[in-house]
Amino acid sequence: MTTQPTPDRILDAALKLISEKGYTAATTKAIAELAGVNEVTIFRHFGNKRGVLKAIVATFSYSPLLKEMLQKDVTWELETDLFHFSMEYFRYMMSIKDFVMISFKEAIQFPEIDEEIANVPLIIKRELMEYFSKMKDRGKLADTNIEATAMAFIALNFGFFISRARLGSSVSQLSIEDLLQTSTSIFSRGITP
Amino acid sequence: MTTQPTPDRILDAALKLISEKGYTAATTKAIAELAGVNEVTIFRHFGNKRGVLKAIVATFSYSPLLKEMLQKDVTWELETDLFHFSMEYFRYMMSIKDFVMISFKEAIQFPEIDEEIANVPLIIKRELMEYFSKMKDRGKLADTNIEATAMAFIALNFGFFISRARLGSSVSQLSIEDLLQTSTSIFSRGITP
DNA sequence: GTAACATGCAAGTATACACTTACATAGTAA
DNA sequence: TTACTATGTAAGTGTATACTTGCATGTTAC
Structure with a gap:
């Protein structure tokens, strides 16, 4: 030991x-x-x-790990990619869960922490928007506002993470995998041309 | 004065x-x-x-206000109802924002607070599931798992609320109205038969 | 073996905090 | 007026906290 x-x-x-x-x-x-x-x-x-x-x-300082993670294993098949992204995002956030919780509690008194955490959605937003743009070029995306679409997808996954991190499975017994499967299926259906 | x-x-x-x-x-x-x-x-x-x-x-104790709010002005037109719901939810959460923040900070030390807040998604989930069931009966909903669908919609709206409450508009300058418009449009498209 | 280093232990300091007590004062109701 | 209620003021108590100092002890490096 x-x-x-x-x-x-x-x-x-x-x-x-x-x-x-x-x-x-x-x-x-x-x-x-x-x-x-x-x-x-x-x-x-x-x-x-x-x-x-x-x-x-x-x-916990920002590592290129996150960006790398997001660009890995892209198949350019919408539902597959969104599901993969959601699972990776969830895992990543769970791994820094305690730090996220601290940032919620001490944001006002320790702005340095806040900056560190506020960076995450910014990076993800940029990556997602790039991905959606390319999908649009390939004719695989309906004609929606790309930024708003990215923000919606982030909000969706962030919401799942916070629910689990804070409330556990008291609100729903369904597994994360099932939940993300359904949500990404709905989402990709909603933005497919 | x-x-x-x-x-x-x-x-x-x-x-x-x-x-x-x-x-x-x-x-x-x-x-x-x-x-x-x-x-x-x-x-x-x-x-x-x-x-x-x-x-x-x-x-801040639970008032029937929330339940009432959710049942008001239902038109049985999916996108309209979802958008209306999202706006009402956002407004409601913003009105109890400080209390939500306290519940994030003191959940472990004061379980009473946690219970009070954990109630909100439970009530909403029940109402949403009932709404989706009825929409299914009317043939206005695709064949998806209703609970998972409700959870996804809650996560989406919860995510938007937390983002705004915590990070303001630093991640995206788009107005909440625009964001909710896009997200509900995507979502309703994704669950329409 | 010896020097350097990391850690434990015991004792202490100054401060800030939650909370108390006793008394003074102003406004209101009969 | 009288009596009551709400608040302010001043002074204090006990405790917990962040942090310090001095010394003992064990481990590692040469």
Whole structure:
């Protein structure tokens, strides 16, 4: 059994507690306890509490991974691509779920976090619009406003993610796969010429 | 100029500060200052800080208003109804925006709030499913899974609301009306037989 | 073996916070 | 007037929090 290095354990614990309780309510004492280290160790590594948050933000900083992910495996078959995109998007967002939750809680007090998260939909919007443009050129897309179409698709997937992340499956027992299957089917039908 | 009664002013100030900073970071001192009252007055009215939150939750308690709103002005013309629904939903959510934000921040620490908010999609889902069922009977709906369809439509609208509430129009300059027009058009096209 | 380093432990400081108490004051109702 | 109610003011209490300091201990690198 390999133990994680101390700073990592601290960041993991902080991520969990801050995403659950918010920055102010997540005390350094509780973070230290959860990480299994002494409270002073936190200050030795990160200077002060804010330094811990800054380190968390740094680990989530925008990576080209997202853009890459979106461009991978394109088949130029509308429903296939939209479903694939939705699944990838959902997986990606779930992987940064705790960070998204922090950004919801601390957006006003820590604008740096907000910027980091607000970037995601912007990147996705650009990629989607490019994809839709090309599909239009190929005659595979009805004559709709491309930006609005992209925004609608983003809203749809974002909505699914937030519902699951916040409410779990209490609203609907259906699996994400089923839900995304249906939604992308409806959506692609709605924008097919 | 009529001044609001003291308890109301306190609740308004608390709603604003807690929705911005979260429960722990919104101090009673700051709430009192914003409300223009003395700090002790808060405790005289609400006992303790938690009492303030409880009072806020009470004012947002589920009213039959939402259900009523959803059943009003149904024309049994798919696109018209969906657009009307989306606009009403958006307006309603915006009116309780601060409360939704609090529920995002304090869900784990105050389950009562969570229940209150988690109710909204449940009610809407039920109403939407009933509407879709009837549309199916009238032969105006393609043969899709009704629950998944309702969930997709909810996710779509929820996504738009959260985007606006959190990110404003930084992601897209298009007006909500335009966005909802496009999205409902796509959606209704996608589920029309 | 020894020096450097990371961590634990114990104790402490200053501050901010929720909340209390006692008293003064102004407005309202009988 | 009198009595009551709502609020302000001033002063305080106990606690929790972020953060510091000094010293002990164990591990690693050479």
